[in-house]
Structures are given as structure tokens and as C-alpha cells.
Amino acid sequence: KQEVTQIPAALSVPEGENLVLNCSFTDSAIYNLQWFRQDPGKGLTSLLLIQSSQREQTSGRLNASLDKSSGRSTLYIAASQPGDSATYLCAVIPHKLSFGAGTTVTVRA
Amino acid sequence: NAGVTQTPKFQVLKTGQSMTLQCAQDMNHEYMSWYRQDPGMGLRLIHYSVGAGITDQGEVPNGYNVSRSTTEDFPLRLLSAAPSQTSVYFCASSYGRGTGELFFGEGSRLTVL
Numbered sequence: 001k002q003e004v005t006q007i008p009a010a011l012s013v014p015e016g017e018n019l020v021l022n023c024s025f026t027d028s029a030i031y032n033l034q035w036f037r038q039d040p041g042k043g044l045t046s047l048l049l050i051q052s053s054q055r056e057q058t059s060g061r062l063n064a065s066l067d068k069s070s071g072r073s074t075l076y077i078a079a080s081q082p083g084d085s086a087t088y089l090c091a092v093i094p095h096k097l098s099f100g101a102g103t104t105v106t107v108r109a
Numbered sequence: 110n111a112g113v114t115q116t117p118k119f120q121v122l123k124t125g126q127s128m129t130l131q132c133a134q135d136m137n138h139e140y141m142s143w144y145r146q147d148p149g150m151g152l153r154l155i156h157y158s159v160g161a162g163i164t165d166q167g168e169v170p171n172g173y174n175v176s177r178s179t180t181e182d183f184p185l186r187l188l189s190a191a192p193s194q195t196s197v198y199f200c201a202s203s204y205g206r207g208t209g210e211l212f213f214g215e216g217s218r219l220t221v222l
Contacts, residue, residue: 031208043199043215089152093208099144101151 002027004092006100014108019077021103023090028068032093035064035075037086038102044089048075080107111135115200115214122190122221130185130217132200140207141183145169145196146216152199158183159206190221 003026013019023033032051036044048064050057050073056065061078077084089102116131134141142157144167154167158177172194174186183202187194198217203209 032210034211036213044201044213046210046212049210091211093203093211099152101149 002030002092002098004090004098004100006088006090006103008103009101010104010106012106012108013080015080015082017080017107019075019080019084019105019107021075021077021088021105023073023075023100025071025073025092025098027092028071030068030092033064033066033073034091034093035062035073036089036091038089039086047088080105082107082109113200113202113212113214115198115217117217118215119218120220122187122219124190124192124221126190128187128190130187130198130200130219132183132185132214133181134183134200134202134212135181136202136204136212137180138202138204138209138212139180140205140209141177141200141202142167142207143173143175143183143185144199144201146199147196155185155198157207187219190219192221195219195221 005024034049035047038044048057050066063076066073085107087102087104090100092098113134139160143155144152146152153169155173156175158164161180164175200214201211203211
């Protein structure tokens with residue numbers, strides 16, 4: 001069974017600092033890896049999808065890398081802002097996809 | 110451009126009552142799934158479907174029933190609600206047979222008294 005771990009569980013940083021969020025998985029036979037953002041009481045918003053053939057994916061201040069051989073993905077958020085405060089989850093695909101428990105980020109103004 | 114639509118958004122039930130959470134998608138996705146999210150537990154897969162007429166169990170299927178008669182709809186039925194089913198439920202869909210980008214509904218918050 002695929003196990004997905006996100007460390008740390010919580011993170012608090014001052015505004016402007018870069019964020020580094022980690023996701024590790026035990027089975028490298030994946031199709032894709034997807035990063036989500038979840039605000040309190042809300043649904044999941046897709047941030048980035050990295051296909052298994054890709055090493056990284058970028059969208060604005062967000063950059064996600066994927067290393068299948070080591071079972072790791074990292075989400076980088078540059079120049080953090082208070083609006084980045086949320087819980088970030090990674091999901092390993094295929095179906096029966098496995099979610100990490102998430103990293104709750106607080107960006108202090 | 111509705112995406113994945115879940116209804117109702119909030120529901121309160123008494124123990125033993127039954128209800129159906131509705132999920133509909135307008136993206137012609139083959140794959141649809143239901144998750145529950147509990148504090149400290151992350152998202153756990155309840156049931157999933159890789160196409161009309163095909164369903165299968167996920168990690169926590171007990172107490173829930175699903176069917177997939179059309180590509181668009183994937184309702185989740187609680188046959189006899191229990192307090193342990195108090196949770197936030199999310200429906201999701203993707204293209205392909207579950208290997209594509211996943212799109213989520215906004216969630217249904219269920220309380221069982």
C-alpha cells in the first residue's frame with residue numbers, strides 16, 4: 001500500500017520567507033503527483049500536477065519538483081505572503097490515490 | 110463551467126437515518142470518487158468508480174453505498190447513519206481511469222447526532 005508522508009505537519013514563517021514543503025511516498029510506481037491547497041472549511045484547490053515523466057512544474061511563485069527514485073516531491077513557494085496561509089496536501093496518483101495528511105502553513109505579517 | 114458539484118453543503122442527521130450525498134461532474138470524466146476528511150486523519154477513500162456501471166471499495170467503505178448509472182453522477186448513500194460518520198465528504202473526478210489530474214467538489218459537511 002502506498003504511504004504518503006508530509007513533513008513538517010505545521011510551519012510558521014515571517015512574510016517574505018521562502019517556503020519548502022516536503023512530500024515522501026513509498027512506492028515509486030506512480031503516474032502523477034498533485035499538490036493541493038485547502039483553506040479552513042473549504043474544498044481542495046489544485047495547485048500543480050507533476051506527471052511521472054517530469055522533474056518539475058512551475059506556476060507563478062510555486063515550483064514543485066519530483067524525484068521518483070527517492071520517492072520525494074518538494075513544493076517551493078517563493079516570497080511567502082499572509083495569503084499563502086493554508087494547509088497544503090500532496091496526492092500520489094493513480095486511482096485509490098493516497099493523500100498526505102498535509103502541512104499547515106502560517107505566514108506572519 | 111460547473112466542474113464537480115456536491116449537494117447538500119451541510120446536513121444534520123439523527124442516528125439511524127439514511128441519506129444520499131449527490132455528486133455531479135460536467136467534464137465527462139470516467140473516474141469519480143468519494144473521500145471523507147476527519148481532523149488528524151487526512152483524506153480517506155470511501156468508494157470509487159472508473160466508469161458507468163463500475164464501482165469499487167476504497168479504504169473505508171463500511172456503512173456507505175454507491176452506484177454509477179451515468180458518467181455524470183456518483184451518489185453516496187448512508188444507509189443507517191452513525192455518529193462515527195460525522196465528517197466532511199468530498200467528491201472528486203478525473204479523466205482517464207484515475208491517472209489524471211483530480212478535481213474536487215467543495216465538500217459536504219455531515220453531522221450525525
